[in-house]
Amino acid sequence: MAKANEFVKEIADIREDFPQWYTDVVLKTQLVDYGPVKGTMVIRPYGYALWENIQRELDARFKATGHENAYFPMLIPYSFLTKEAEHVEGFAPEVALVTHVGNNELPEKLVVRPTSETIICEMYAKWVQSYRDLPVLMNQWANVVRWEKTTRPFLRTSEFLWQEGHTLHATQQEAEEETLRMLNVYEEFSRNVLAIPMFTGKKSEKEKFAGAAATYSIEAMMLDGKSLQSGTSHYLGQNFSSAFNIRYLDKDGTHKNPFQTSWGVSTRLIGAVIMAHGDERGLKLPPYVAPVQAVIIPIAAHKAGVLEKARELQETLKKAGIRVKTDESDNSPGWKFNEYEMKGVPVRIEIGPRDIENGVITVARRDRAGEKVTLPLLDPVQGIQTLLQDIHNNMYADALAFRDSHVKTVHTMEELGNAVNSQNFALSMWCGDRACEDKIKDAFQASSRNMPFDQSPVGDKCVCCGKKAKHKIYWGKAY
Amino acid sequence: MAKANEFVKEIADIREDFPQWYTDVVLKTQLVDYGPVKGTMVIRPYGYALWENIQRELDARFKATGHENAYFPMLIPYSFLTKEAEHVEGFAPEVALVTHVGNNELPEKLVVRPTSETIICEMYAKWVQSYRDLPVLMNQWANVVRWEKTTRPFLRTSEFLWQEGHTLHATQQEAEEETLRMLNVYEEFSRNVLAIPMFTGKKSEKEKFAGAAATYSIEAMMLDGKSLQSGTSHYLGQNFSSAFNIRYLDKDGTHKNPFQTSWGVSTRLIGAVIMAHGDERGLKLPPYVAPVQAVIIPIAAHKAGVLEKARELQETLKKAGIRVKTDESDNSPGWKFNEYEMKGVPVRIEIGPRDIENGVITVARRDRAGEKVTLPLLDPVQGIQTLLQDIHNNMYADALAFRDSHVKTVHTMEELGNAVNSQNFALSMWCGDRACEDKIKDAFQASSRNMPFDQSPVGDKCVCCGKKAKHKIYWGKAY
Numbered sequence: 001m002a003k004a005n006e007f008v009k010e011i012a013d014i015r016e017d018f019p020q021w022y023t024d025v026v027l028k029t030q031l032v033d034y035g036p037v038k039g040t041m042v043i044r045p046y047g048y049a050l051w052e053n054i055q056r057e058l059d060a061r062f063k064a065t066g067h068e069n070a071y072f073p074m075l076i077p078y079s080f081l082t083k084e085a086e087h088v089e090g091f092a093p094e095v096a097l098v099t100h101v102g103n104n105e106l107p108e109k110l111v112v113r114p115t116s117e118t119i120i121c122e123m124y125a126k127w128v129q130s131y132r133d134l135p136v137l138m139n140q141w142a143n144v145v146r147w148e149k150t151t152r153p154f155l156r157t158s159e160f161l162w163q164e165g166h167t168l169h170a171t172q173q174e175a176e177e178e179t180l181r182m183l184n185v186y187e188e189f190s191r192n193v194l195a196i197p198m199f200t201g202k203k204s205e206k207e208k209f210a211g212a213a214a215t216y217s218i219e220a221m222m223l224d225g226k227s228l229q230s231g232t233s234h235y236l237g238q239n240f241s242s243a244f245n246i247r248y249l250d251k252d253g254t255h256k257n258p259f260q261t262s263w264g265v266s267t268r269l270i271g272a273v274i275m276a277h278g279d280e281r282g283l284k285l286p287p288y289v290a291p292v293q294a295v296i297i298p299i300a301a302h303k304a305g306v307l308e309k310a311r312e313l314q315e316t317l318k319k320a321g322i323r324v325k326t327d328e329s330d331n332s333p334g335w336k337f338n339e340y341e342m343k344g345v346p347v348r349i350e351i352g353p354r355d356i357e358n359g360v361i362t363v364a365r366r367d368r369a370g371e372k373v374t375l376p377l378l379d380p381v382q383g384i385q386t387l388l389q390d391i392h393n394n395m396y397a398d399a400l401a402f403r404d405s406h407v408k409t410v411h412t413m414e415e416l417g418n419a420v421n422s423q424n425f426a427l428s429m430w431c432g433d434r435a436c437e438d439k440i441k442d443a444f445q446a447s448s449r450n451m452p453f454d455q456s457p458v459g460d461k462c463v464c465c466g467k468k469a470k471h472k473i474y475w476g477k478a479y
Numbered sequence: 480m481a482k483a484n485e486f487v488k489e490i491a492d493i494r495e496d497f498p499q500w501y502t503d504v505v506l507k508t509q510l511v512d513y514g515p516v517k518g519t520m521v522i523r524p525y526g527y528a529l530w531e532n533i534q535r536e537l538d539a540r541f542k543a544t545g546h547e548n549a550y551f552p553m554l555i556p557y558s559f560l561t562k563e564a565e566h567v568e569g570f571a572p573e574v575a576l577v578t579h580v581g582n583n584e585l586p587e588k589l590v591v592r593p594t595s596e597t598i599i600c601e602m603y604a605k606w607v608q609s610y611r612d613l614p615v616l617m618n619q620w621a622n623v624v625r626w627e628k629t630t631r632p633f634l635r636t637s638e639f640l641w642q643e644g645h646t647l648h649a650t651q652q653e654a655e656e657e658t659l660r661m662l663n664v665y666e667e668f669s670r671n672v673l674a675i676p677m678f679t680g681k682k683s684e685k686e687k688f689a690g691a692a693a694t695y696s697i698e699a700m701m702l703d704g705k706s707l708q709s710g711t712s713h714y715l716g717q718n719f720s721s722a723f724n725i726r727y728l729d730k731d732g733t734h735k736n737p738f739q740t741s742w743g744v745s746t747r748l749i750g751a752v753i754m755a756h757g758d759e760r761g762l763k764l765p766p767y768v769a770p771v772q773a774v775i776i777p778i779a780a781h782k783a784g785v786l787e788k789a790r791e792l793q794e795t796l797k798k799a800g801i802r803v804k805t806d807e808s809d810n811s812p813g814w815k816f817n818e819y820e821m822k823g824v825p826v827r828i829e830i831g832p833r834d835i836e837n838g839v840i841t842v843a844r845r846d847r848a849g850e851k852v853t854l855p856l857l858d859p860v861q862g863i864q865t866l867l868q869d870i871h872n873n874m875y876a877d878a879l880a881f882r883d884s885h886v887k888t889v890h891t892m893e894e895l896g897n898a899v900n901s902q903n904f905a906l907s908m909w910c911g912d913r914a915c916e917d918k919i920k921d922a923f924q925a926s927s928r929n930m931p932f933d934q935s936p937v938g939d940k941c942v943c944c945g946k947k948a949k950h951k952i953y954w955g956k957a958y
Contacts, residue, residue: 010868033602035552036559037589042602045547052548068524069531073514073638075575080515091496093581098591101626102572110516112577112591123512123521138524143553143622147580159552285488 004385011342022152025274025282029343032153039151039158043267043372046343047154049291051161055141057288058163058265061185064451067137067165072119074142075110080118084243090210094147096158112145117211117236117262120166121244125315128168130249133394134258135178136168140297154271155228156382160162167430168246168258175259176235179200181218182263183233190230194269195395196220198230199425199448199474206434209262213237219449222275225423227449227476230272234264271479276399280406283344284331284366285357286395287388294384295340296326299352310351313361313380320381322388341366346391347384351377361424362423367391367398407474409458413443416475420446425476431462438476439464449474490821493759497703498724499623501631504753504761508822513634518630518637522746525822526633528639529749529772531906536621536672536767537642537744540664543852545646546616549597551815553621554589559597563722568690573626574711575637591624594714595695598742599645600723607647609728613737614657615647634707634958641745647725647737654738655714655746661742662695662712669709673748674765674874675699675755676882677709678904678953680929685913688741692716698928698953700882703755704902708930709751713741719849725852750958762823763845765874766867773863774819775805778812779829789830792859801867820845825870830856846870846877884951892922895942895954899925904955908948909940918943928953 010028012020013454026032031047034040043051053233067312075098082088096112099105124136145159154160165182169175171432183200198218211235222231240246242263268386277284287293294317311325317324327336340348348440350362360374365387375383408419410426419426421444430436432449437448437474440463451473462469489507491499505511509752510526513519522530538548554577561567575591578584592598603615624638633639644661648654662679669675692714699707719725720736729735756763766772772798777789789805790841796803806815811830819827829841839853844866854862887898889905898905900923909915909927916927930952941948 019894033605036598036601037552037554040554041553042552043550045549048548048550051550069527070524071527071530071640073516073519073521075519075624075638077515095581096577096581096589097581099573099578100576100588102574102576107580114551114581119515122515126512161555163548173542237636 006175011280011282014223014278016154021278023189023271023276025342026153029283031270031274034153034277037158037418039148041153041157041159044269045269045306047270048217048293049269050273050285050289051201052292054269055163058185058189059141059412061189062139062163062165062269064209065137065181065185065351066474067139067167068410070138070140071142072116072123074113074120076113076116076465077109079124080111082238083110084211087211088459089348091115091146092179096145096147097118109472113142113263114144115262116140116142116164117166117240118189118244121240123246124166124168124241127259128228128246128248131170131251133248134170135174137165138167139163139165142358143464149261149404152271154267157267159268162264164262164264166470167261168241169260170248170250170256171257172237172259173475175237175261179214179233179261180234182261183218183231185232186218186233186263186265187210189217189446190220190272191396193288194273194276195392195399196230197400199452201474202451203232203450204437204473206437207448209234210466213239217450218334219423219476220272220276221399221425222479223271223402224275225406225420225425225477226273227270227425227474228275228451229477231263231265231271235351236260236262240443245319269464273373278344281338281369284395285344287346287392290344290346291323292343292345293388294347294349295345296324296349297333297336297340298326298328299350301479303326303353305356306351306353309356309376313351313377317384318405320385321407322381322384343346347387363387365391369430395438410463411459411461413440413464416440416446417444420444420475420477425449425474426463427474428463429457429459429461429474430471431467432463432470433465436462444477446477447474449478456461483740487541490759490761491700493757494594499940500757501754502926504757505632505823507630507637508762512751513632516637520632520636520638520705522640525770526749529752529764529768530746532747532768532770533672534642537545537668538620540668541642541644544616544660544664546618548645549619550615550621551595551602551619555592555595555598556765557588557590557603560590561643563690563719565718565950566690570594570625575624575626591597592621593623593625593752594713594741595621595623595643596645596719597723600725603647603720604723604725607725607727607737610649610730613647614650614653615646617645617646618642630655630748633746633753636746639746640718640744643741646937647720648736648739649729649737649914651716651738654716654740658693658695658714658740658742661740662697662710665697665712665742665744669699669751670875671698672751672765672767673755674767674871674878676752676875676879678929678931679861680931682711682914682929682954683776683916683927683952684874686927688713690715690718696929698758698955699751699755700878700885700904700955701751701776701958702881703754704885704904704956705882706904706953706957707747707751707754708928708957709748712741712742713715715739715741732923734772740741740911743748755895756874757823760817760848761821763874764825765824766825766871769825770802771819771824772802772867773804773821773826773828774815774824775830776812776815776819777801777805777807778829778834780807782832784835785830785832788835788856792856793892796862796863799864801860801863828867838950842866844870888938889942892919892943895919895925896923899954899956904953905942906937906951906953907942908936908940908950910944910946912941912944915941915943923956925954928955930956
């Protein structure tokens with residue numbers, strides 16, 4: 001059982017052609033399809049269920065930290081974009097513009113939001129009057145459009161789904177605390193829900209968000225050793241609040257611009273899940289976001305009692321809150337084994353006449369091929385729950401071990417090149433100059449990822465120019 | 480207590496100026512604000528929380544009836560719109576068009592979706608091959624854009640949020656059953672969650688969706704006697720499936736076009752809630768969608784133990800799944816009473832030193848001014864839950880009684896005019912001709928609402944032309 005069949009063969013070899021493996025997997029598991037307009041994607045039900053689980057887990061965390069959801073218009077007057085100088089420079093080339101309605105030209109062209117700082121600031125300026133109105137802690141779940149030249153499903157698409165938090169605070173300290181609080185929420189969520197270890201740290205000036213005072217990121221290592229920036233949290237200072245004239249009357253009787261943050265993660269996280277955990281058989285989904293956590297496969301389904309027991313089992317598990325599905329189709333068990341392995345379902349439950357006779361179910365786990373256990377047919381819930389937690393822990397440990405073995409501390413350009421060219425991150429000291437970043441990019445197509453909070457030095461000279469180092473920083477090829 | 484204060488006075492009199500009352504209420508309760516682009520709205524946290532509750536309740540019903548969520552691109556090639564002749568005629572004048580990205584003109588202009596039939600059909604044509612692929616039961620939660628001349632928050636806005644179900648079936652019968660199944664889901668949801676009675680029925684040819692074979696609607700009566708079309712369910716026949724060449728190989732070896740449905744409700748439902756239930760004091764929110772179901776107001780909060788007991792009570796209620804908030808601000812209790820009445824919070828809990836001494840809490844209900852009960856401080860959960868259910872039932876009964884007393888059966892044009900001009904729906908027989916609909920529209924600015932499933936006649940002649948009647952139908956002024 002669980003032998004390679006035609007389905008598995010249709011997926012490119014993960015070791016030989018990782019990009020093709022990715023494309024094969026996302027299409028064949030029906031996570032996603034290409035939309036008719038270049039660069040767009042259709043998120044199919046299996047992919048969207050993954051997104052719904054991500055949303056639910058994140059939304060609970062945002063609310064637990066005091067945020068409320070709101071919804072701002074998608075169409076933004078072009079003039080708003082131009083109010084913050086760096087912001088317009090960063091986004092103007094890739095914004096989609098609405099110029100007409102029906103046959104009529106609009107008086108001012110409208111931007112389809114690439115992000116919502118500008119329109120949200122416009123509203124905040126109206127709503128915030130007094131220190132009593134602070135802090136403002138809002139989040140929005142929305143679609144955004146950024147026209148990208150090279151696109152890949154989930155990783156980079158013209159339209160994507162995301163959440164964007166936008167907060168205002170009375171003091172710089174509060175705003176900086178919020179920036180890091182939400183970065184930590186992302187890291188904790190990634191670890192405990194997606195089973196992905198993240199490097200958290202500060203981005204370089206070159207890589208920060210257009211209009212931010214400082215950008216922090218979570219960076220994940222994919223199985224090809226490349227980095228995926230998986231979320232960002234920005235400290236915006238007073239850049240936008242002064243550009244949009246958000247002012248509040250403070251206790252001391254003077255008017256001040258509040259300090260601001262914004263932070264977001266997107267459907268890109270689905271790409272992270274795929275490329276941090278997959279294997280030669282296809283997807284390997286972390287249990288706490290898997291649309292189906294356990295699939296029940298009846299063996300010898302035509303025999304008396306098998307389907308009945310399978311359905312009873314499904315009801316028992318469903319009532320316990322486990323996302324379970326029974327495949328009663330007339331495909332062979334072997335076909336089903338392969339199908340649900342490709343789809344990354346964490347737990348497979350086999351139930352046949354012999355199992356029923358013995359009062360057990362046979363349980364296989366996606367993360368450890370060939371390993372099977374039996375659980376009592378009449379009391380399976382706790383066993384399945386423990387197994388899901390164990391699979392999660394195991395997947396996290398695997399991802400962490402993989403990452404740890406693919407980070408090389410480097411002291412020379414040659415070492416840096418060797419590291420990033422053989423599927424590793426490089427960790428080095430850096431002088432802080434953009435010229436060195438550009439040089440590394442030109443030489444190895446690698447970019448700075450982020451500067452970890454633990455800055456204990458691994459040397460004292462910049463890996464590139466040899467001058468006195470200011471920072472410790474990760475480098476890597478990136479999506 | 481609960482006397483009129485400056486807040487209540489700022490709301491226009493509901494009996495004298497209903498439109499202004501609506502505007503005052505939606506703005507002052509911070510449900511919504513106007514967006515910077517004409518006709519757009521910003522849904523503020525209090526309004527968005529209402530929408531989240533609506534979404535959660537509906538989404539559970541869609542999933543229970545076998546539907547899965549997916550997400551399709553927002554930008555649609557203009558050519559798609561033109562494939563179904565009636566569809567393009569209906570939507571072309573009001574679609575927003577993306578023509579440029581940055582400084583570059585696009586090769587084909589793109590439509591910001593006004594609805595997604597066309598792009599979804601394009602994908603279905605790719606996905607559906609065999610009878611085994613049917614039925615297809617998908618839903619999408621999304622934003623849509625329709626440029627409207629006259630706009631009002633929630634009721635008619637350039638951009639709004641909605642859900643759109645899109646299904647494919649092998650037979651006409653199955654598709655017609657699905658159309659009515661989802662209409663009934665909307666009606667049941669409106670009754671059991673929004674506490675709004677709906678007239679369900681079929682729209683006239685004039686009023687049906689552009690491209691549908693038949694449209695069914697739920698129609699609610701607002702407190703000014705006008706009708707709000709609150710949701711629609713369309714039987715699309717094979718109109719789109721043939722235009723988009725969706726074909727499946729049937730068991731008999733021939734290729735066929737499937738039969739199709741689509742159905743949707745939107746943020747307009749928030750408008751229905753406001754205008755079906757409000758009163759001179761402001762909002763009156765049905766408990767099962769109210770963002771705050773119970774507000775706790777500490778009385779003499781400075782006295783020892785009051786805030787502690789209020790917080791304990793909040794924890795107790797929260798754990799029981801009740802959406803509860805304690806207002807610890809330094810505003811006076813009287814101010815708070817008015818504030819939360821205006822915001823429509825169903826239950827107000829007062830807790831002060833005397834209550835604590837007596838081991839009780841004092842509970843007032845929004846739907847019956849002046850009526851108060853006491854509940855045991857130590858064991859309040861069941862009492863509050865029962866009260867919420869009772870408030871729901873009472874609000875539904877009130878709305879139903881109001882509606883029943885504002886429907887007039889009419890047999891002449893004069894009676895029809897009198898009915899709709901004095902805040903009623905008119906129920907009459909009708910020949911089925913568009914000419915009579917147009918005549919009634921011209922004479923009284925009233926439109927046909929829908930034809931109820933119970934067609935037991937109230938006469939045999941058309942109310943307008945006097946010819947033999949074919950249908951029984953509701954008429955009304957409408958939003």
